[in-house]
Amino acid sequence: MLDKNFDPQTVEPRLYAAWEAxxxxxxxxxxxxxxxxxxxxxxxxxxxxxIGHALNNTLQxxxxxxxxxxxxxxxxxxxxxxxxxxxxxxxxxxxxxSGNIGRRELGRGAFLEKVWEWKATYGGTIVRQxxxxxxxxxxxxxxxxxxxxxxxxxxxxxxxxHKQGLIYRDKRLVNWxxxxxxxxxxxxxxxxxxxGSMWRFRYPIEGEADRFIVVAxxxxxxxxxxxxxxxxxxxxxxxxxxxxxxxxxxxxxxxxIIADDYADPEKGTGAVKITPAHDFNxxxxxxxxxxxxxxxxxxxxxxxxxxxxxxxxxxxxAARKMIVADMEALGLLDGVDANKMMVPYDEKSKLVVIExxxxxxxxxxxxTLAGPAIKAVEDGRTTFTPRVWEKTYFDWMRNIEPWCVSxxxxxxxxxxAWYGPDGAIFVEETEAEALAAARxxxxxxxxxxxxxxxxxxWFSSGLWAFSTMGWPEDTRDLRRFYPTGxxxxxxxxxFFWVARMMMLGLHFMDGEIxxxxxxxxxxxxxxxGQKMSKTKGNVVDPLELxxxxxxxxxxxxxxxxxxxxxxxxxSRQRIEGYRNFGTKxxxxxxxxxxxxxxxxxxxxxxxxxxxLNRWIRGxxxxxxxxxxxxxxxxxxxxxxxxxYRFVWNVFCDWHVEFAKPLLMSEGEAAxxxxxxxxxxxxxxxxxxxxxxxxxxxxxxxxxxxxxPARDSMLIVAPWPELPDSYADAAAAAxxxxxxxxxxxxxxxxxxxxxxxxxxxxxxxxxxxERERPVLAANADSIARLLRVSEIRFxxxxxxxxxxxxxxxxxxxxxxxxxIDLKAEQARLEKEIAALASDIERTAKKLGNAxxxxxxxxxxxxxxxxxxxxxxxxxxxxxxxxxxxxxxx
RNA sequence: GGGCGGCUAGCUCAGCUGGUUAGAGCGCCUGGUUUACACCCAGGAGGUCGGGGGUUCGAGCCCCUCGCCGCCCACCA
Numbered sequence: 001m002l003d004k005n006f007d008p009q010t011v012e013p014r015l016y017a018a019w020e021a022x023x024x025x026x027x028x029x030x031x032x033x034x035x036x037x038x039x040x041x042x043x044x045x046x047x048x049x050x051i052g053h054a055l056n057n058t059l060q061x062x063x064x065x066x067x068x069x070x071x072x073x074x075x076x077x078x079x080x081x082x083x084x085x086x087x088x089x090x091x092x093x094x095x096x097x098s099g100n101i102g103r104r105e106l107g108r109g110a111f112l113e114k115v116w117e118w119k120a121t122y123g124g125t126i127v128r129q130x131x132x133x134x135x136x137x138x139x140x141x142x143x144x145x146x147x148x149x150x151x152x153x154x155x156x157x158x159x160x161x162h163k164q165g166l167i168y169r170d171k172r173l174v175n176w177x178x179x180x181x182x183x184x185x186x187x188x189x190x191x192x193x194x195x196g197s198m199w200r201f202r203y204p205i206e207g208e209a210d211r212f213i214v215v216a217x218x219x220x221x222x223x224x225x226x227x228x229x230x231x232x233x234x235x236x237x238x239x240x241x242x243x244x245x246x247x248x249x250x251x252x253x254x255x256x257i258i259a260d261d262y263a264d265p266e267k268g269t270g271a272v273k274i275t276p277a278h279d280f281n282x283x284x285x286x287x288x289x290x291x292x293x294x295x296x297x298x299x300x301x302x303x304x305x306x307x308x309x310x311x312x313x314x315x316x317x318a319a320r321k322m323i324v325a326d327m328e329a330l331g332l333l334d335g336v337d338a339n340k341m342m343v344p345y346d347e348k349s350k351l352v353v354i355e356x357x358x359x360x361x362x363x364x365x366x367x368t369l370a371g372p373a374i375k376a377v378e379d380g381r382t383t384f385t386p387r388v389w390e391k392t393y394f395d396w397m398r399n400i401e402p403w404c405v406s407x408x409x410x411x412x413x414x415x416x417a418w419y420g421p422d423g424a425i426f427v428e429e430t431e432a433e434a435l436a437a438a439r440x441x442x443x444x445x446x447x448x449x450x451x452x453x454x455x456x457x458w459f460s461s462g463l464w465a466f467s468t469m470g471w472p473e474d475t476r477d478l479r480r481f482y483p484t485g486x487x488x489x490x491x492x493x494x495f496f497w498v499a500r501m502m503m504l505g506l507h508f509m510d511g512e513i514x515x516x517x518x519x520x521x522x523x524x525x526x527x528x529g530q531k532m533s534k535t536k537g538n539v540v541d542p543l544e545l546x547x548x549x550x551x552x553x554x555x556x557x558x559x560x561x562x563x564x565x566x567x568x569x570x571s572r573q574r575i576e577g578y579r580n581f582g583t584k585x586x587x588x589x590x591x592x593x594x595x596x597x598x599x600x601x602x603x604x605x606x607x608x609x610x611x612l613n614r615w616i617r618g619x620x621x622x623x624x625x626x627x628x629x630x631x632x633x634x635x636x637x638x639x640x641x642x643x644y645r646f647v648w649n650v651f652c653d654w655h656v657e658f659a660k661p662l663l664m665s666e667g668e669a670a671x672x673x674x675x676x677x678x679x680x681x682x683x684x685x686x687x688x689x690x691x692x693x694x695x696x697x698x699x700x701x702x703x704x705x706x707x708p709a710r711d712s713m714l715i716v717a718p719w720p721e722l723p724d725s726y727a728d729a730a731a732a733a734x735x736x737x738x739x740x741x742x743x744x745x746x747x748x749x750x751x752x753x754x755x756x757x758x759x760x761x762x763x764x765x766x767x768x769e770r771e772r773p774v775l776a777a778n779a780d781s782i783a784r785l786l787r788v789s790e791i792r793f794x795x796x797x798x799x800x801x802x803x804x805x806x807x808x809x810x811x812x813x814x815x816x817x818x819i820d821l822k823a824e825q826a827r828l829e830k831e832i833a834a835l836a837s838d839i840e841r842t843a844k845k846l847g848n849a850x851x852x853x854x855x856x857x858x859x860x861x862x863x864x865x866x867x868x869x870x871x872x873x874x875x876x877x878x879x880x881x882x883x884x885x886x887x888x
Numbered sequence: 889g890g891g892c893g894g895c896u897a898g899c900u901c902a903g904c905u906g907g908u909u910a911g912a913g914c915g916c917c918u919g920g921u922u923u924a925c926a927c928c929c930a931g932g933a934g935g936u937c938g939g940g941g942g943u944u945c946g947a948g949c950c951c952c953u954c955g956c957c958g959c960c961c962a963c964c965a
Contacts, residue, residue: 002924004924004925005925005927191961191962198965215965216965217965218964218965219965230965262963262964262965263965264964264965267964267965268964268965269965271965272964272965273965274965279963279965280963281963281964281965282963282965284963339965341964341965342962342963342964356963388892388893389892391891391892392891392892392960392961395891395892395960395961396960396961399961399962491959491960492960495960523959560901560913561900561901563901563902564901567894567958567959568900569899569900569901570900571899571900571914573899573900573913573914573915574900574901574913574914576914576927577913577914577927578913579927580925580927580928581927582927583925583927583928584924584925584927584928585925586924586925587924587925587927587928588924588925589924590924590925591923591924591925592924593924594923594924595923595924637902638904641902641912644912644913645912652924652925653929656924660922660923661923663923664923
């Protein structure tokens with residue numbers, strides 16, 4: 001006998017262990033089985049599971065469990081990402097907190113050892129947590145982006161792209177993170193609006209005493225690196241100044257006044273200082289005019305030795321104050337205005353202001369790689385779900401900029417480039433090959449120095465779809481499981497990851513896409529709609545939720561909410577509701593057990609005869625179709641919704657209730673109902689398994705002892721495919737009618753507010769030939785449910801009978817005067833009027849010779865049917881209205 | 889500045905190509921010792937579907953417009 005409640009705390013770990021031990025998480029080896037694969041978006045190896053992961057991985061698990069049950073060789077390939085910056089920062093912070101020396105003092109080798117230690121200690125957290133969630137990953141194939149195999153793939157890709165001219169080294173402005181002292185990509189910069197100031201400086205015109213040109217700037221400290229002042233060529237105010245020179249204050253350098261469209265007469269003073277080494281626009285202006293780029297910052301954003309001595313070593317923000325003060329003292333400060341502006345911050349810490357900084361970096365020619373990646377989505381070879389994200393993808397891809405892939409960090413894939421004594425670059429997969437190349441180049445042995453930098457983390461994760469399967473080796477996995485079936489991820493990494501996987505996958509896998517479908521899930525926020533963040537302290541820990549409600553409840557909740565286009569607001573009440581849903585199912589199973597609803601060997605649902613069983617069979621069919629269609633479309637929420645309604649509102653509310661009197665009886669109907677009920681429960685377990693794997697597997701096991709032996713664990717039970725013949729229109733009509741009678745009867749009773757003791761009998765009249773026997777057969781249960789003393793059938797309709805039901809059944813109650821006849825009358829009149837106008841329009845349409853001549857036959861037929869339907873409906877309602885009028 | 893999304897019951901959200909009386913869960917109120925389930929059952933209150941215009945016999949759904957809210961992208965001194 002089942003307990004009253006499901007106990008996730010003891011059951012879930014036991015079942016997970018059993019699944020894992022069974023080896024069923026690995027794709028089956030059957031060469032005839034169609035492959036289906038997913039690669040996990042690799043979480044940060046040192047991270048822990050947050051609620052977004054819970055959503056994302058639940059959806060992946062649903063897909064993979066579904067496909068596994070469909071009989072496919074289903075592979076969900078798990079792994080983790082080394083997450084360069086994040087991990088390095090974490091370890092550096094830990095070193096600092098525990099009073100250790102910093103990484104620079106420690107040295108590269110020793111520091112990396114520390115990081116590997118850190119990984120060994122904390123690296124297992126997230127994969128353990130994925131197990132708690134029930135993720136059926138093939139752990140035997142687990143990968144890490146810094147594995148030997150994946151590192152080999154990274155080197156191969158880098159070298160190949162370099163030889164193809166798609167990776168190059170270039171000195172240009174990058175986004176510089178001065179605290180970490182590394183370049184970051186455009187995507188790792190976040191622009192924040194701040195209330196700043198705009199200063200106006202007077203720059204003296206050389207050779208013209210007391211004449212100045214006033215420039216406006218938000219960054220006074222960069223003036224030390226100015227190499228020109230630009231004005232618009234058509235700006236009358238400054239026309240005569242173009243070609244003249246300015247004596248740059250504080251430095252004494254002479255710089256030209258140039259004409260360039262970039263200067264906007266509307267903005268500032270119309271004259272703009274040009275600092276090519278510290279501003280992306282100015283850099284371009286500088287290139288156009290052949291200006292020098294004078295870098296005045298050190299890598300940690302202090303003023304460097306190029307500047308006048310008094311500023312050297314001063315932090316950029318302190319230097320700003322000094323320079324403004326000095327300019328003011330010189331009488332060269334024209335004024336200052338408050339100015340709202342966007343300031344670039346480091347996306348990770350959101351605290352460090354990013355500096356445009358002139359350095360040598362490695363770049364990927366993303367523009368070239370983007371072409372095929374755009375085409376693949378245009379052609380529909382890869383689709384986005386929901387579709388709207390394709391626009392986002394296109395917008396970015398079509399305007400893509402070169403991708404800066406080098407990082408001045410230690411934790412990551414070291415760039416496979418070596419430098420000779422004269423600076424010649426040798427890009428090879430190994431040091432030996434680089435040495436060989438150098439030997440060929442120099443004609444002798446030379447000592448080479450490897451590039452100190454590592455690659456952007458996203459460079460290695462961009463290869464994830466194929467590097468994890470063994471590429472560059474030609475492995476069986478690669479041949480079988482690439483391209484993957486779906487990529488499930490959230491929108492915030494479409495650019496970082498999805499786009500790069502598309503580009504690199506297509507380029508290295510002979511034009512074959514990395515995934516057929518990209519499923520984008522929404523972001524989860526807290527109950528107040530705020531983004532969860534550690535600093536706000538509103539992070540919902542999914543592990544706590546799993547402890548409290550069980551993994552199934554958490555899974556069902558995020559699944560049911562996954563359809564939202566906008567952000568998901570997670571509330572505990574919602575989870576509680578779905579935990580209750582689990583309990584409801586559990587108790588339905590308990591009811592089945594108590595009533596001997598056991599599976600029967602060789603039972604064929606197609607052969608049941610009792611109307612209730614034929615009805616539930618049809619409902620089961622509808623549900624199976626809805627769930628299957630939803631999962632095929634990756635509309636996970638719809639699958640959850642269909643199951644919720646079927647289990648609770650169909651199976652429990654009606655089938656089990658109607659079955660009660662039948663189960664108590666003896667004979668064939670009882671036996672058939674028992675078998676049918678057990679069959680339906682079994683079906684529910686299968687359909688629900690992808691979403692709620694634990695409880696369903698547990699019930700599968702608990703129901704194994706009665707009836708025929710189970711062939712397998714539920715995890716690999718065949719997905720049900722019910723035949724169309726299970727639909728039964730007649731049974732559906734009868735039971736639906738019965739439900740309608742009961743439901744309407746209930747609300748009538750409530751309206752009458754009759755105390756239970758004084759409940760009058762219910763008269764049912766006008767039941768058709770077909771309905772009558774159904775109602776009669778269930779008279780007792782209806783009476784019980786309605787709390788009426790008895791049910792009587794009466795051919796004659798009372799004068800006050802009210803047509804509650806469109807099906808043509810009237811409930812005749814002795815107390816009909818309690819019903820608002822006027823409102824009912826008004827409603828009918830309104831509806832009749834609507835039908836009349838529909839009839840008029842349709843008739844007109846059909847009377848139109850043009851329409852009849854041109855419209856396809858099926859459209860005309862449709863209109864004819866519609867006309868006939870409307871006419872008969874109108875007649876029916878008119879009759880009802882007539883009855884009402886004569887009664888009232 | 890450009891783009892995307894949202895605005896439906898007290899709260900969180902469904903409402904597919906326009907079609908009877910706009911739904912669910914939670915919350916609230918009333919009542920319940922039914923052959924499983926109080927994590928339950930029955931019933932109830934509660935909505936001018938952001939505002940305004942338009943198309944249509946008919947609009948929560950389509951068009952225009954305005955208003956909030958959120959997000960993404962962008963080099964504005």
